[in-house]
Amino acid sequence: MSSILKFFKSDNKNTTSVSNVSIDVDSDKSSVGSPPIKRRKPEMSQSDADRNIFPNDIANFCRKQLNDIEKYEVLVHNWIPDVDFKFPTSGKRNLKFQHSWLRSFVWLVYSAAEDGAYCRYCVSFGSNSVGKGGHQNTNLLVQTAFQDWKKALEKFREHQKKKYHLDAMEDGQNFKLIYEKRKSDVISEIDIGR
Numbered sequence: 449m450s451s452i453l454k455f456f457k458s459d460n461k462n463t464t465s466v467s468n469v470s471i472d473v474d475s476d477k478s479s480v481g482s483p484p485i486k487r488r489k490p491e492m493s494q495s496d497a498d499r500n501i502f503p504n505d506i507a508n509f510c511r512k513q514l515n516d517i518e519k520y521e522v523l524v525h526n527w528i529p530d531v532d533f534k535f536p537t538s539g540k541r542n543l544k545f546q547h548s549w550l551r552s553f554v555w556l557v558y559s560a561a562e563d564g565a566y567c568r569y570c571v572s573f574g575s576n577s578v579g580k581g582g583h584q585n586t587n588l589l590v591q592t593a594f595q596d597w598k599k600a601l602e603k604f605r606e607h608q609k610k611k612y613h614l615d616a617m618e619d620g621q622n623f624k625l626i627y628e629k630r631k632s633d634v635i636s637e638i639d640i641g642r
C-alpha cells in the first residue's frame with residue numbers, strides 16, 4: 449500500500465519535472481519570438497534592393513539586349529502580383545495600378561520594383577523599332593515604366609493598336625512557339641545549336 453503511494457508520488461514528481469521542461473520550452477519560444485532584430489542599413493541603392501526582392505520583375509529585363517532564355521522569361525514567367533496585392537498609391541488623387549487591367553490587357557505587366565507598367569512583348573521584341581524615333585511616348589511601356597494611372601486605360605488602348613506593338617507581339621508569339629518546340633526537341637536531339 450505504501451509502495452503504491454510512493455509510486456504515485458514519484459509519478460507526480462515526474463509530471464512536475466515534465467511540466468518544468470515544457471515551461472522551459474515556452475520561455476525559449478517567447479525569447480525566439482521577440483528578438484530585437486537590428487535593421488542593417490542597406491548598402492545597396494533602393495532600386496537594387498527592390499530588384500533583389502522581385503527577381504522576376506520585368507524591370508530587370510528592360511533596356512538591355514535579352515538572350516532567348518530571358519525573352520522567354522519575360523513572355524511567360526515574369527512576376528504577377530496576387531489579386532490582393534497592395535499597389536502603392538500616387539499623386540493627389542491616390543490613384544494606383546488596377547489588378548483588373550492585367551486581365552484586360554494580356555501584354556500588360558506590372559513592375560513592383562518601379563511601381564510602373566510595361567508591355568511584355570515590346571520589352572522583349574520591340575527594341576529594334578521602338579525608341580529610335582526618340583519620341584517619349586513610344587518609350588513608355590517599353591523602355592520607361594508607365595505610371596500615369598489616370599490615363600492608363602486610354603494609353604493602354606492606344607498602345608495595343610501601334611504597329612510596333614503588333615509586330616512585337618507577332619514576333620513574341622512566334623518565338624514562344626519555336627522556343628517551346630526546341631525545348632521539347634532537346635530530349636531527342638543533341639545538336640540543337642544548329
Ligand SMILES: [Zn+2]
Binds near residue numbers: 567
Ligand atoms: Zn507593346
